[in-house]
Amino acid sequence: MENTPGILQAEDLVAVTSALDLRFARSVIIPAALMFGAVLWWAGRDSQVAPSHAAPAATRENSSVSHSEHASDASSVAGESGPDSQKFSDTGFRDYVAGKYRFLQSNPALGAALLERERIAVAINTARQSSDPAAKEAMSRQQAALEALDRKVGALLAPSDLAAFEVLKDSDVEQFQLEDFAGGVSGVAPLSEADRKAILYTKLAYRQRFRQVLADSRFMRDDPGAAERKLAFAEVSRALAASRDSYLQEVRQYLYDDEQFALLRNYETTEFNAELEKLRRMAYGE
Numbered sequence: 001m002e003n004t005p006g007i008l009q010a011e012d013l014v015a016v017t018s019a020l021d022l023r024f025a026r027s028v029i030i031p032a033a034l035m036f037g038a039v040l041w042w043a044g045r046d047s048q049v050a051p052s053h054a055a056p057a058a059t060r061e062n063s064s065v066s067h068s069e070h071a072s073d074a075s076s077v078a079g080e081s082g083p084d085s086q087k088f089s090d091t092g093f094r095d096y097v098a099g100k101y102r103f104l105q106s107n108p109a110l111g112a113a114l115l116e117r118e119r120i121a122v123a124i125n126t127a128r129q130s131s132d133p134a135a136k137e138a139m140s141r142q143q144a145a146l147e148a149l150d151r152k153v154g155a156l157l158a159p160s161d162l163a164a165f166e167v168l169k170d171s172d173v174e175q176f177q178l179e180d181f182a183g184g185v186s187g188v189a190p191l192s193e194a195d196r197k198a199i200l201y202t203k204l205a206y207r208q209r210f211r212q213v214l215a216d217s218r219f220m221r222d223d224p225g226a227a228e229r230k231l232a233f234a235e236v237s238r239a240l241a242a243s244r245d246s247y248l249q250e251v252r253q254y255l256y257d258d259e260q261f262a263l264l265r266n267y268e269t270t271e272f273n274a275e276l277e278k279l280r281r282m283a284y285g286e
Helices: 019-034 061-063 067-077 083-101 106-126 133-137 140-156 159-168 172-185 192-217 226-254 258-283
Strands: none
Touching: 019 083, 083 106, 083 172, 106 133, 133 140, 133 258, 140 159, 159 192, 172 192, 172 258, 226 258
């Protein structure tokens, strides 16, 4: 079952056009994006398509890419053996982490702590999808290590970056989607780094609110009956629509280019429709 938060999906967002970095990001994000039991971000979770579309409206394939393709990418990168492939994987992962947290004020100690944090986070998310009893047993220890590293990172961060870290650590999906969109519009309405930052942080703020509504609802629980789940779907779908609309309304003030905003609105509407449809199928047992 697909899952999400933190959302999932990101790599070195500065060098996202590198095919090698993108393939590595896929192998990292797949298990990360499958984090919860089912929803929080299916639209983006499956959006492991390279950001090479001519226009963002054509990126619906994002959410329909099969997990077999993801598995193929993972095995072709992370699964290769030998010193050369290990060196590539290490380099790719460092780039992924550096890109994910590029908006934070960095220093060597912080960079090392973030790198270790992400390694453990990926291990936990991979274990969640594993049938290996040993991997499951290791999760509690890994979770404790992750919490300790989050505290360590917090101590190393500039005070002004604490809130940013809290949203960035679960922003893989949103960051990947941002690069997907930016790549798609680069030839007609390119985004500046300031545009990207404004889009990302605004989107994350509203996604957090939606995730909280989803977590508080009975939609994701195992016990609701069919009628109750349908009622919960109505609540969740309203929250999803409000999240998208509020995000677009606020981000409009940061994008002075009308064409940029029109393309972004089209892209986000497509993502919204795909995510809503997956939620609907869950609600109705399809």
